[in-house]
Amino acid sequence: MxxxxxxxxxxxxxxxxxxxxxxxxxxxxxxxxxxxxxxxxxxxxxxxxxxxxxxxxxxxxxxxxxxxxxxxxxxxxxRAVVFQQFALFPWKTVRENIAFGLRCKGVPRARQDEIVAHYLKLMSMEGTEDRFPHQLSGGMQQRVAIARSYAIEPxxxxxxxxxxxxxxxxxxxxxxxxxxxxxxxxxxxxxxxxxxxxxxxxxxxxxxxxxxxxxxxxxxxxxxxxxxxDWDSRPIDQVMDLASxxxxxxxxxxxxxxxxxxxx
Missing domain, CATH: 3.40.50.300 (P-loop containing nucleotide triphosphate hydrolases)
Structure with a gap:
């Protein structure tokens, strides 16, 4: 780090x-x-x-x-950068977008698949692997962008x-x-x-x-x-209601x- x-x-x-x-x-x-x-x-x-x-x-x-x-x-x-606009490749699937940086780094395909699967699960995106960006909501597109940034382990x-x-x-x-x-x-x-x-x-x-x-x-x-x-264990609405x-x-x-x- x-x-x-x-x-x-x-x-x-x-x-x-x-x-x-x-x-x-x-x-x-x-x-x-x-x-x-x-x-x-x-x-x-x-x-x-x-x-x-x-x-x-x-x-x-x-x-x-x-x-x-x-x-x-x-x-x-x-250093990985996440911008306001999602900046995904529209012709690539969710899986391919997340794996893009890994492929550029020469990570073996089997390891790419492991890392992609890890971040799909972590971002609650299982089942979206083969979708294209236009098939996703804005929030889901930004999840893909964040997962792609994390996947290269910056x-x-x-x-x-x-x-x-x-x-x-x-x-x-x-x-x-x-x-x-x-x-x-x-x-x-x-x-x-x-x-x-x-x-x-x-x-x-x-x-x-x-x-x-x-x-x-x-x-x-x-x-x-x-x-x-212990804000992290509470829902956001409860946190924002706290006097602190x-x-x-x-x-x-x-x-x-x-x-x-x-x-x-």
Missing amino acids: KDIRFDNVTKSFPTRSGTPFVAIRDVSLAVAEREFVAVVGPSGSGKTTLMRMAAGLDHPSEGSVRVGGREVTAPGPD DVLLMDEPFGALDAQTRTVMQEELVRLTRKEPRTVLFITHAVDEAVYLADRVVVLARDPGRLREIIDIRPTREAE FTHLRTQVWRLLRDQIRPDD
Whole structure:
């Protein structure tokens, strides 16, 4: 397993005016090995930019991003990315989509079948092996995307609004599924979301960003409360009714409220 470190990271983009747009300024953040960190912030606070730099899809203008102590210079098999759009191959079956990364790594076919069967069972998807993406609901498609990411056994899982395209009911189910999966087979997770409830329910810590430019505002530690009250064994609706959950959600929301504009 590996940790993620952002050390004094600034990211700017060129503009037509010649004055660079600063998306993130001087952000330092450490995500410990096997820790689940959710990042929230208003639009324009640099949430996705942080994730893309950890993935090696963008690079800091200043500072450094390291995974497992090594500077990130490009995408790598130690990091899997799950985007909001499901990004499945429409011409491949569920089985073939999940096995795609394994095949690229040269994993023997028999072992591919074992791994695919394991994640089909873990994601409650038995019986869908031979279906194509268009035959699945949005929630099921995202389960396939998550299973495909887990199947290659990455050290780090980077998730950018993975449930943002789902309806409210499906999103709730997927949040419970992700808690179950990440507690059973923990990875180092950086999870980007706009939803405060989602961040508090899923994460060990919630990172709150401010904007103009994006910068670290505060970090809220969720894990001690979650473990003390055993949130993971309770249905999500029971957890969200707890006074402790309401307190933490309000704490995060107050940090965000003065950053949000009417047009967000």
